[in-house]
Amino acid sequence: MEDVGSIIGRAGKPSIPSVLMSAKFIVSRAQHVTISQDGVMQTARKLLGNMENEGVGSVKGAYVDPLEPPGLNKEEVLEWLFLLDTLNFCFWSDSPALFTVRHQDRLWTGFRSMCAALARAVQAGLPVYRPSVYGSMTLEQFRGIFQSETDVPIPLLERRLRNLHEAAAVLNEKFGGSVSELVQQSRNSAQRLVSLLVHNFSSFHDFSTYHGRKVSFLKRAQIFAADVWARFGGEGYGEFHDIDSLTMFADYRVPQCLQYLGVLVYEEGLLKRLREGEHLEPGCAEEAEIRGSSIWAVELVKEKMKEIHLQENGSPLLVSVNSVTLDYYLWNYAKLHSERMSHCPIHRTLTVFY
Numbered sequence: 001m002e003d004v005g006s007i008i009g010r011a012g013k014p015s016i017p018s019v020l021m022s023a024k025f026i027v028s029r030a031q032h033v034t035i036s037q038d039g040v041m042q043t044a045r046k047l048l049g050n051m052e053n054e055g056v057g058s059v060k061g062a063y064v065d066p067l068e069p070p071g072l073n074k075e076e077v078l079e080w081l082f083l084l085d086t087l088n089f090c091f092w093s094d095s096p097a098l099f100t101v102r103h104q105d106r107l108w109t110g111f112r113s114m115c116a117a118l119a120r121a122v123q124a125g126l127p128v129y130r131p132s133v134y135g136s137m138t139l140e141q142f143r144g145i146f147q148s149e150t151d152v153p154i155p156l157l158e159r160r161l162r163n164l165h166e167a168a169a170v171l172n173e174k175f176g177g178s179v180s181e182l183v184q185q186s187r188n189s190a191q192r193l194v195s196l197l198v199h200n201f202s203s204f205h206d207f208s209t210y211h212g213r214k215v216s217f218l219k220r221a222q223i224f225a226a227d228v229w230a231r232f233g234g235e236g237y238g239e240f241h242d243i244d245s246l247t248m249f250a251d252y253r254v255p256q257c258l259q260y261l262g263v264l265v266y267e268e269g270l271l272k273r274l275r276e277g278e279h280l281e282p283g284c285a286e287e288a289e290i291r292g293s294s295i296w297a298v299e300l301v302k303e304k305m306k307e308i309h310l311q312e313n314g315s316p317l318l319v320s321v322n323s324v325t326l327d328y329y330l331w332n333y334a335k336l337h338s339e340r341m342s343h344c345p346i347h348r349t350l351t352v353f354y
Contacts, residue, residue, distance in 0.1 A: 022215035026292030039262035044304035062233035069122040085224040135168025190225040190240035197221040206353040248298040248327040250291035251354040257334035259344040274345035
């Protein structure tokens with residue numbers, strides 16, 4: 001299955017390293033993070049047992065998030081998803097309190113707090129998902145959308161607005177101001193959609209240098225393709241013939257979950273620094289190893305699930321398991337069991353990429 005590196009290279013544009021091969025390279029040289037094969041086996045068995053009752057496996061029909069504004073047409077849904085994934089980064093806080101939003105008679109934190117703030121703006125009559133709206137938005141208008149119930153503001157507010165201004169400008173210049181045109185130019189390829197995002201929008205340039213080699217993670221570009229696929233149930237705008245070629249989306253929450261499940265093992269020095277709240281600098285070796293090892297570990301879990309099922313049942317899995325659905329599952333698992341995982345620290349990196 002081709003990935004973004006091969007597609008971009010063939011298109012005659014500067015080649016981008018494969019996310020999967022980047023992860024493999026990082027794991028082969030990692031000094032701070034290792035992958036436990038026992039943890040891979042145990043997690044694969046756990047996920048196989050949860051496939052039916054907890055939704056591990058391919059998307060069955062369109063998934064409509066409860067925070068998606070009601071009444072959007074298909075093109076507006078694409079605009080909404082693009083808005084979210086252009087802003088989908090950095091929701092942690094050094095303080096016990098978090099950026100918190102009240103909407104739908106409840107409080108939201110983390111990534112969901114951003115979704116809630118934007119949905120609240122739409123409910124108040126501002127179609128913030130439209131490029132023509134956020135492309136001309138001022139900082140004060142933008143700050144007004146993200147009013148917090150705590151004293152903690154949303155991190156990197158100005159950089160988020162800069163992302164949106166760039167996104168609107170590029171959409172107008174190259175895609176007729178239309179997110180649907182961007183998606184249609186992918187020609188039903190998730191990897192080509194990732195390529196379009198990476199080559200045209202600088203805020204999706206999720207790269208690093210590790211042991212002298214350029215490596216790719218492409219978290220937000222990949223998750224946009226995955227979100228379109230999931231929201232449209234793999235049909236229409238969401239019909240991607242190569243969705244299984246995407247990797248997991250290397251952030252700070254899924255690595256925590258993989259630690260908790262015993263798949264990732266951090267060396268003691270790194271654990272001590274993270275537990276003390278030390279920030280990891282963007283591009284440092286430790287950050288690259290956490291992200292790269294997470295990507296490779298999910299691939300190992302996925303393949304082990306298939307192997308176990310074939311050995312024990314004599315037939316392949318009837319439900320197609322890919323890295324997208326495993327990522328969704330692990331991210332939700334981490335949110336649901338956050339108190340149990342408190343002894344497993346997240347890594348804190350101030351970045352616009354995740």
